Amino acid sequence: MIHSSQQKKSFTAQLWEIIGILLIVFLVRTFVFGLYQVPTGSMETTMLVGEGFFADKFSYLFSKPKRGDVISLNSPLFDYSSNKLVRLFQEYVWGPVNLTKRIIAGPGDTIEGRIEDGKPVIYLNNEKLDEPYLNKYPLIVVWKSEPRQLAKNIQEKAISLISQNQLSPADFENYFNRRMHDDLNNRSYDPAVPFEKQLFYRIDPALIYKDQNGEPRITYPGTLIEPKGDARASGEKNQWDRSDVFYVKLGANQYWLMGDNRLNSADSRVFGPVDGHLIHGKILFRIWSVDMTEDWLLLDLIKHPIDFWTRIRWSRFFQWIH
Numbered sequence: 001m002i003h004s005s006q007q008k009k010s011f012t013a014q015l016w017e018i019i020g021i022l023l024i025v026f027l028v029r030t031f032v033f034g035l036y037q038v039p040t041g042s043m044e045t046t047m048l049v050g051e052g053f054f055a056d057k058f059s060y061l062f063s064k065p066k067r068g069d070v071i072s073l074n075s076p077l078f079d080y081s082s083n084k085l086v087r088l089f090q091e092y093v094w095g096p097v098n099l100t101k102r103i104i105a106g107p108g109d110t111i112e113g114r115i116e117d118g119k120p121v122i123y124l125n126n127e128k129l130d131e132p133y134l135n136k137y138p139l140i141v142v143w144k145s146e147p148r149q150l151a152k153n154i155q156e157k158a159i160s161l162i163s164q165n166q167l168s169p170a171d172f173e174n175y176f177n178r179r180m181h182d183d184l185n186n187r188s189y190d191p192a193v194p195f196e197k198q199l200f201y202r203i204d205p206a207l208i209y210k211d212q213n214g215e216p217r218i219t220y221p222g223t224l225i226e227p228k229g230d231a232r233a234s235g236e237k238n239q240w241d242r243s244d245v246f247y248v249k250l251g252a253n254q255y256w257l258m259g260d261n262r263l264n265s266a267d268s269r270v271f272g273p274v275d276g277h278l279i280h281g282k283i284l285f286r287i288w289s290v291d292m293t294e295d296w297l298l299l300d301l302i303k304h305p306i307d308f309w310t311r312i313r314w315s316r317f318f319q320w321i322h
Contacts, residue, residue: 034281036072036098037295042259042266043100044135044188046070046321047283048200048313050292053100053321055281065255065279067124069103070321072281073257076271100283101257101267102133105248107276111256113246113269119222120244120262133322134221135261137200139186141209141217144293147180154179184209186219186264201291202311219263242270255279289316 034055038047047053047070055072065071078096081087090096105111105124112123122129143150158175161167167175187201195203208216227243240246246269248256254273259265268274291311294300301308 034072035287036100036281036283037297038100039097039293039295041186041188041264042261043070043102044261044264045137045200046102046133046260047100047286048188048289048291048316050311051289051313051316052287052297053283054285054287055283057281059282060279065103065106065276065282067103067106067109070100070283071103071257071279072098072100072283073274073279075099076274076278101259101265103255104129104258104268105250105256107250107252107254109250109256111246111248111250113244115224115245118224120224133260135188135263136221137188137190138221139219139261139263140189140203142185142187142203143207143209144183144185146207147183150183151176151180188261200313221263223263225263225269238272240269240272244269248273253277283321286316286319286321289313 034057036053036055038049038051038053041049074091075096075098078090080090080095104122110125112126114121114123122131154176157179158167158172161175162169162172187203189195189198189200189203193199195205211217225242225244227245228241238248240248244262248268250256250273253276255276256268257274258267258269288297289312290297290300290308291313292300292308294303
């Protein structure tokens with residue numbers, strides 16, 4: 001017969017074992033490797049939405065990130081706490097979203113975005129960069145859901161908010177337009193291939209966004225994101241304004257990060273140089289590739305047990321990332 005004291009001791013021992021295992025898992029995931037799933041198209045076509053990747057975190061404990069690395073980082077736009085313990089919790093447990101970008105320049109470099117022959121180009125330390133990794137495909141705008149039903153749902157939600165005094169009637173139009181815009185996606189596609197046989201994303205012709213003339217909104221590679229006002233990179237001071245024209249002299253632990261899909265990436269052109277401590281992993285290897293927007297692979301499989309298998313990109317499984 002097992003005494004209650006022995007049962008209590010056994011339970012306490014098991015509890016400490018579980019805590020120890022969880023601690024080891026946390027330390028390994030925090031400092032050794034990471035698994036990431038791509039939520040946005042900022043790195044197309046190097047990385048597509050719905051793909052899962054393995055990242056090496058261990059190497060960056062002993063060496064600095066290098067130019068050309070595809071990396072994972074904590075968002076520079078997050079409102080980090082000034083309290084060191086709280087910030088530690090934010091950075092390693094719960095807080096900013098993870099972003100994935102490519103390192104274009106590192107500490108001490110001068111990085112400059114210019115316009116040449118009407119197209120954006122980048123100069124690193126006064127030498128023009130060759131960037132073979134850039135997205136070579138045009139972007140087409142598509143709805144995430146059927147637009148008429150979406151408009152109806154948003155309108156009903158807005159009316160409900162107005163009735164609860166949570167939305168001013170004067171703000172209805174802005175609310176409606178913002179919610180509709182949030183449902184739009186830019187997707188890389190090959191114009192030479194039928195929509196049902198696209199290489200990257202399955203595109204439903206009924207969900208293609210049309211302008212006032214009934215034409216799809218398509219943006220082609222090399223399209224310039226114009227500077228704001230008369231701003232130009234003069235080389236006199238650090239300057240960036242979300243456009244393809246910028247000039248920055250990087251500090252001792254600063255990096256300039258950009259997405260391979262320049263026309264659909266919020267990167268250093270938006271948030272400027274990034275402190276190296278926010279970078280926490282080098283993306284090395286693509287594990288899986290599924291055309292999906294769910295946060296979890298298993299969740300998508302459970303919700304769409306048949307359709308899931310039709311959206312697998314088998315040719316993009318198990319590949320090194322460069």
